[in-house]
Amino acid sequence: MAEGQTQLGGLPQYITQNPVGTSFPIKVGSKTASIVVDPDDWKGVIGAANDLGDDVRKVTGVPSIVVKSQQLSKGNIVVGTIGKSKLIDGLIASGKINVSTVKGKWESFIIQTVGDNLVIAGSDKRGTIYGIYDVSEKIGVSPWYWWADAPVKKSNALYIKAGKYIQASPKVKYRGIFINDESPSFSGWAKANFGGINSKAYVHMFELLLRLKANYLWPAMWGNAFNEDDPMSPVLADEYGIVMGTSHHEPMMRSQKEYTKRQKEIGAWDYTTNAENLKKFWTEGLERNKSYDNLITMGMRGDGDVAMGKGDDKENIQTLRNVVSDQREIIRKVYGKDPAEVPQLWAIFTEVQRYYDAGMNVPDDVTLLFCDNNWGYIRRTGPAKELKRKGGLGMYYHIDMNGGPWNDRWINTTTVPKLREQLSLAYNTGIDRIWIVNVGDLKPKEVPIDFIMRYAWDPNAISADQTDDYMRNWATGIFGKEHASEIADIVSKYSKYNLIRKPEVQDPRIFSFVNYNEADKVLKKWKELTNQAEALEKKMPNDAKDAYYQLVLYPAKASAGVAEIYLAAGRNNLYAKQGRISANDQANRARELFELDKQLSERYNKLVDGNKWQNMMSDVHIGYRQWSMPRENSLPTMTEVTPLSSPAIGVAVEGSTNAWPNAEVQAELPQFDVLDKQQYFIDVFNRGTGMIAFTAKPDKPWIKVSASGGHTAKEQRLYVTIDWKAAPEGKNSGNVEISQGDTKILVAVNMLKANAPLAKVPFYGGFSGEFSIPAHKFSANIAGANAKWKVLPNLGRAEACMGISPVTAPSATPDNAPRLEYNVFLGKGGNTKVCLGILPTQDINPSRGLRIAVSIDGGEPVITDARKGYVDTFNEYTPANLKNSLVLKPLPPLGADYALVSRRQQRRNEIFDNLRWLDVDLDVKQPGMHTLKVFMIDPELVLENIVINPDNDHPSYLGAPPIEHQTASTLKSKIVIK
The missing domain is CATH 2.60.40.3170 (Immunoglobulin-like)
Structure with missing residues (x-):
């Protein structure tokens, strides 16, 4: 982290390039402090100490020598684990350091200047490692120095300000990533660079996780077996300090590939007919891994990540109960102790949530791992009945998806504000034992990975209005302060624009070319972003160009290119229908962009950092016709127009x-x-x-x-x-x-x-039908008895959304609910349709609902439930069902109705649109100025937009753009329009 950078959470910046009082010198002149570590300390600690020594070299040009010793000497950096290092224990015994705030705690550490020494003392192995890497980051070595080629901040002198810095334990205990959907990109890259997905590749991942203060990994499993492909992989994971697990459908530390290559020997993956062979298979897996630090996945799904059995939930529940009971007995025998002492999880994924809702459960010490809907919206908040369970609650979350409702793999489409909103909802309702994130190939999901791992340490440290600060911090930590704000802006915008419409679900018919200049505005935003990113590239120093291409230019420019391909194809389709010869220009533009996309990927794969990332950008991402990845990129259907023989x-x-x-x-x-x-x-x-x-x-x-x-x-x-x-x-x-x-x-x-309102306050509305109001442009925000509406900047498709604080507030009635008020002018009276655009919050608390209320002036509030017409189709999102259900079908007229769109109307549903519409009909007594009121009933809903009088004759994707009228008091006409 660069000097002077603001820290959100964690420790303050304690590194300086100039001596301050009795600060400790890491590097002065040509001399660096040595690093002393007890040879009997953990191997991972010794390895991290060696990394710190080399990080000092990266920054200053001179390494810090690592000395393995149990003797103290002056002028050194002393690192060690409490109870494992004689160096640290000696300092404690002599009273030179007081570790009472961290001793016995989970993954905590202190950094303290003690006389002529600097001490880094961890409460446990990872605590010490985190302390070491904290120093590395603060002297100028980003956790992404290897995985994103982040440049190192150079310094001639390094000092640590005198004092004691205490890092408390993380709020989320297990924080990690799942490498998944890893072919062709990650697997092709690993094969080209390391001969396969093996320990040589994984050690870089272990180091990244530790530098991000993460601790947990689900390894790649598409045709890969972590423990068997390279037996050194689990050994090194344990030495580094990484807790290993297996995915949600791979029980008892056995990968699916380990089963498939033994299938003839083991028999069917069916517990009702083949329990003994499966128990033997699981027992052997646990015996192999029992000496390592594991988090064991319990339960069972069908072979190939599908629902097991023949669809009879009652029968499947009983089978699952038998499975878990027998798995617990295996754990007891293998570990020789009560299973309650061995960390376990049960993934409540897809159909398993039905079983849980029907009463299926596991022993109290097993963590319940709830899930999102595969596209980043959690399916359950922490159930009140589970908040005291010994095993706690966890979350399996996707920023990458291969499967239903549709693939979301190629590029980052997840914004930091969305992550903060959903993960805050999870954390504040008790989901804090495990956060495991499906990150696909790891690249190019660097930004959301970075945010989630940091946020998991202390979710209270980054509020909704600090997400911009986080983005600037992230950019500063990699690129320095000079261009940090602009880089943060570019990265925030490309992910936000992708979230408006993700590349894999683009379609030429999404945006309107004739209403509200919608397509033109979308194209303008992407072009401005591309120009901004290209211009900034020219200002990047040479050592930052590779990182800039990976993290900024490629995702922004390539995303813009794909978006414009579909816009050009859509314009071609329309112009061809109209007979315009310029339709051919649009087709040519789409072809140019298609070729540009190839060139951008080639540069990433072959030219960045000397071919380091060969094959990493290989996902097919243009031309989806069904949920699964096409065989190759292909252009949308376009039409060539043959000009008439004379001007017409x-x-x-x-x-x-x-x-x-x-x-x-x-x-x-x-x-x-x-x-x-x-x-x-x-x-x-x-x-x-x-x-x-x-x-x-x-x-x-x-x-x-x-x-x-x-x-x-x-x-x-x-x-x-x-x-x-x-x-x-x-x-x-x-x-x-x-x-x-x-x-x-x-x-x-x-x-x-006609006569306009003599308004003295800003208002929305007009004479010409549809108009919209951004939710955060309220005229009044009135707190309720137990909650209030709060602005959530940059969330959703617009500038901001309105959410509830606290999200744990009880449900309300309109009498005691927080409410938002909006000044509106309605050109006519009578029945008026109001459409509330909310984020697609899932049925997270089925015991009560997802309700919101609307009224006009002093009228009776109309309560509507976001679950009305909503069906949790998640259970259908399995490869077997997707094969036939999620294919591209003809689209309905876009914007034909703001109400919920059926999932069968492909590529226009609440998940793909990132918005759900709730329709409310209100009786307006007469034309003129009115006050529209929106009441919270249940606290989890997030309001983004309000559309009044939707004009289905002029449909669009984003709706009529908002126009705020400041006043209209100068218009004196006496004409009244009825």
């Missing part, structure tokens, strides 16, 4: 996918009104070869067109506005005539100039 005019208008002169209805622009003062476009295009010359003439003096005509070989966009000073009051109509020779096309223009 065509006209398309905002708000419609039709084109004229061939459409059956008259061209018409959406309504203009005096409050929103809209600008709408008319596209004049060529359907043939040569140039078209055209004129554009409005038939009313108050209709303004950006050009009176033009010449174009392809297309020209005109903009239509209203001169509101000249416009007559009331509803009025006119036309713009677009003509080429004898071809004349009339475009209808409808406008409304």
Whole structure:
């Protein structure tokens, strides 16, 4: 960590390049302090001491020599484990250090200047290792120095400020990652660099985990067997201090591959018919691994990570009970002690959650490992009945997914604000024993891995409004302070834009090309981000360029490229339908981007850090038609347009996918009104070869067109506005005539100039149908009896969301609930549809619901349950079921209804959209200014957006953009529109 960097959680920055008082010198002039470690201390501690010595070399050019000794001498760094190091125990006995705050605690340490020495003392093996690596990071060696080629901060002198620094135990006990879905990328990389996924590859992973102060690993299991492929892997894991486990469906420390290669010998993976052979198989696995530090997965699923049995839950539950009972007996025999003394977990994954809800459980000392929905939304908060269980509660969480509801593998699509919101919900409801995260290939998920491991140490240290601070800290720790804010901005934006629509579920029909300039705005954001990332690359010093490409430029530029491919394909599809010859330009642009995507991946795989990451960026990520990875990248379907033999005019208008002169209805622009003062476009295009010359003439003096005509070989966009000073009051109509020779096309223009509200406060709304309100743009935020609404910056698709603090608050009624108020102007009375856009929170507490209430003015609040129409389809997300159920089918009209969209309407559901819509009908007594009120009923819902009067004739993905009107008191018209 660079000098001067703010620390969120953990210890403050104690490293300085200048002496302060009696600070301890690590490096002065050409001399470095030696590192002294007891030769009888843990091998992992000695290894970390050697790493620190080399880290001093990386930073200063001169290594710190590691001395194995039990004798103290002045001027040294003394490292050791309490009760394992005579050096440390001697300092304790002499009263020179007091370790009462950490002794006997889990993974804690002190760093203290003692006379002429610096002491790093850990409460246990990992505590000492963490203390050593804490010094490494603070002198300028990022935990990502190897895995992301993070540059080392150089210094000529290093000092530790005098004092005592105490690191308390982590709040989450086991914190780790699951290498999964590792083919073709991770497996291809490991084979090219290490000959396979073996101990040579894993030691780098062990070191990364320890530098991140993590401790737990589920190893790669797609055709890999950690314990058998390379017998040194478990030995080295234990020496390093990594707790090993196996995935949620690999019980008793046996990998699936260990079974499949013995299948003929063992027999069927069926406990009802083959229990004895399976027990023997499990016993042998535990015997092999019992001397290591393990966390044993209990239970059983079907062979290949599917539901077991024939679908009879009652029968499966009884079988599972027998399995767990027999597994406990195996543990008792192998370990020779009460199974309660051996760490175990039971993964409540997919259908197993049904069994748990039906009453299935395991002994109290086994950790219940709850899960998310595979796309980052947890399926259960900590059940109240389980909060006192000895084994505690854990979470299996995905930032990578191969399977249902759809693959999410290639690039990082998870934002830090989303992680903080969901993991805070888990932690604050008691899920704090295990956090294990499916990270796929590890790269390119560096940012979410870094955040989760740091956040797990102390979730209270990073609040919702500190996620930007974390991102700047992360960028500073790798790239230094100069460009940290801009790097943090780029990385935050590319992941946020990916979360709006993940690459694997992109489709040419997602964003609207005719309503609200939606596709143009999305494209503009991606282009601006790419330009920003490319410009900043030129400012990067040489030693930071590889890291910058991996962590910033590649994910931003490649993500933008994929997004634009689908936008170009969608525009091609529309333009081809309209007969525009420019459709071919869009197809060519998609092909250019497709080639660029290959080049970007090639650079990552072959040029970054001398071919170090060969094959790492090999996931197929363009052209998904079903949940599973295609065989190769492929472009979306596009159409080539054959131009007519002579110039021929065509006209398309905002708000419609039709084109004229061939459409059956008259061209018409959406309504203009005096409050929103809209600008709408008319596209004049060529359907043939040569140039078209055209004129554009409005038939009313108050209709303004950006050009009176033009010449174009392809297309020209005109903009239509209203001169509101000249416009007559009331509803009025006119036309713009677009003509080429004898071809004349009339475009209808409808406008409304009416009395607007004499509002003295900012408000949303208008005369022209649909409008939206960002949830955080409230006019009042009134606390309830036990909770309040809180702004959650950068969460979701917008600038911020509104969540509840605390998330553990009890449910409320409208009378005592916290509420948000919004000033709205409604141009008409009667039935008014209000659509609440909430994050897709799962049915996390089935005992009560996920309720929210809405009212207008003083009307009776209408309570709606987010579970209405919601079905937990997670249980269908298994490879066997996915094979036939999740395939690309024709899309419904996008935005046809803001209500919940069926999962069968592929690529438009609450998970893919990252938003769930709740519809409420309210009775508005009369037009004018009103107060919309939103009440919390249950605390876990997060509100992102409010859409009023949804316009299904002008559908879009993101909805009408919000327009905040400051006041309208200058409009004095007496016309009343009914």
